[in-house]
Amino acid sequence: MTETPAHTSLWPAPHASGPVFATVHVPGSKSVTNRALVLAALAAEPGWLRRPLRSRDTLLMAAALRAMGVGIEEGVGPDGSGEAWRVIPSGLRGPAAVDVGNAGTVMRFLPPVAALADGPVRFDGDPRSYERPLNGVIDALRVLGARIDDDNRGSLPMTVHGGGALDGGRVEIDASSSSQFVSALLLSAPRFNQGVEVRHVGGPLPSMPHIRMTVDMLRTVGAQVDTPESGGEPNVWRVTSGALLGRDLTVEPDLSNAQPFLAAALVTGGKVIVPDWPERTTQPGDRLREIFTLMGGSCELTEQGLEFTGSGSVHGIDVDLSEVGELTPGIAAVAALADSPSTLRGVAHLRLHETDRLAALTKEINELGGDVTETADGLHIRPRRLHGGIFHTYDDHRMATAGAIIGLAVPGVEIENVGTTAKTLPDFPDLWAGMLGN
Incomplete structure (x- = not known):
């Protein structure tokens, strides 16, 4: 696995001083x-x-x-x-x-x-x-x-x-x-x-x-x-x-790209509304409602959209992600902030994505003080007290948003090449700052 060049600019991931309350219009799928x-x-x-x-x-x-x-x-x-x-x-x-x-x-x-x-x-x-x-x-x-x-x-x-x-x-x-x-x-x-x-x-x-x-x-x-x-x-x-x-x-909103915003509500104990969330969809991101609820949140589909609320606690999870592998980086980021261990299974194919996502997540979370190990088909994550540092993206948009999630709870996280999010989520830094009221 080759790291992205060190000269790429660093983006200080915003740290949340309290619960996040926001409505976020997620671009199309x-x-x-x-x-x-x-x-x-x-x-x-x-x-x-x-x-x-x-x-x-x-x-x-x-x-x-x-x-x-x-x-x-x-x-x-x-x-x-x-x-x-x-x-x-x-x-x-x-x-x-x-x-x-x-x-x-x-x-x-x-x-x-x-x-x-x-x-x-x-x-x-x-x-x-x-x-x-x-x-x-x-x-x-x-x-x-x-x-x-x-x-x-x-x-x-x-x-x-x-x-x-x-x-x-x-x-x-x-x-x-x-x-x-x-x-x-x-x-x-x-x-x-x-x-x-x-x-x-x-x-x-x-x-x-x-x-x-x-x-x-x-x-x-x-x-x-x-x-x-x-x-x-x-x-x-x-x-x-x-x-x-x-x-x-x-085109429906991209539900996988809603992940970091829902995660923000989960890890800060806040509430995020995503308008136009479809009642019926084939998008893998719809599984977030189930997975993030198991990790400590609650959600409801209303006329305003999907309302997702964090409880103030984040729990570990043992989950097969084989059908929704693209959600793994964001789930791993949340799991690193949980109160109990997590096992993410069924995602060996992520080694062939934009980067080797399993190796990248292990390395970057561990360099912030985490305890992540690769398994044959996924990750085992034991939460530890994390600290600031550089979170490399390897030109992978979902690595960048995973780092941003961790940065909400951990001060001093800097994302290398946050611009790679433009692959699927244009203007992510502005959307993220807007969610935080910055």
Whole structure:
């Protein structure tokens, strides 16, 4: 694991002098925004995307689709009700160059799209993107008829030689390192000549809610999808070839990005309201209501939104996070401040995320005086009295917000490169200061 350069500026994490009471408007979901952009780009007619997230990952997705010929116009919705993007599909084409940054959704969702383009599409990104596995998508696309030049690395950089169409059909993949391998194939499958049958053959699938999100959104735009939940075979998904509809879609708030704000109420014994929290959602972040309640808080869905209240006490937890791994950094930060030990299980795949999140959390919390040990598939956290110091982020947005949570309760914490939060949560420092009334 390589640390971020030491010259990156330090951000003094604000220390809470008392309970936090605030209403925080959380920006739209990255996961929903980027899936919606792909589906709209593949549709047979234009569509609207309302309240999209504008962050590094989503702007990289939009730029990549534009490079392949898709029209994406930024403005206000047809009724003047706030920011919206108009997505105008057209013939996908190369040559094109795609910068994925370090966005898993861009590097994995777009190679199947590129296989439908007429011409070559070159994929490149940040140095860390070279270390993130892509073999599940690359190998599957080759079986389905695509031509890809990756020098047999199974990772970036690579070129997809689009032929204007893709046969599709049946394919077996091991998606145990990332559920995005499954979502990537399903999202483009309606445009494959034969659709697709994806069969997962490997260890437990992480982040299943994200696959359910993909299926739900496909059905919203008219795709026919058979899943294990709808009576199909276990670990098999089938998408029928057919036209996708242009839709008028409103993006939900990013519930995973609500995590640090709910955690603020929990660790300070305060109350935070997140407006527009959906009653029904496929977002993994909805599990926060259950997990943070077990750790000492209480919550209620009201007309104002989700009201989350801390009790003044934070309890340890033993929890399987395999379906909601992205919540692990924030939960680990809260657990480091608890009154009893915690065990976080089922998240071995986090070693392959933006950074090795398990190693990073262990190192950074321990350097503030904590007692965290890695297990085969997670973390064991024994609370200790923490002290100030530098909390490194490794260019990982969720590491930055985890450090900010600890900083609420521990004076003198400085976050290295808090700007990395722009990946999914623009203006996080301002939102954080606003929550604290600063």
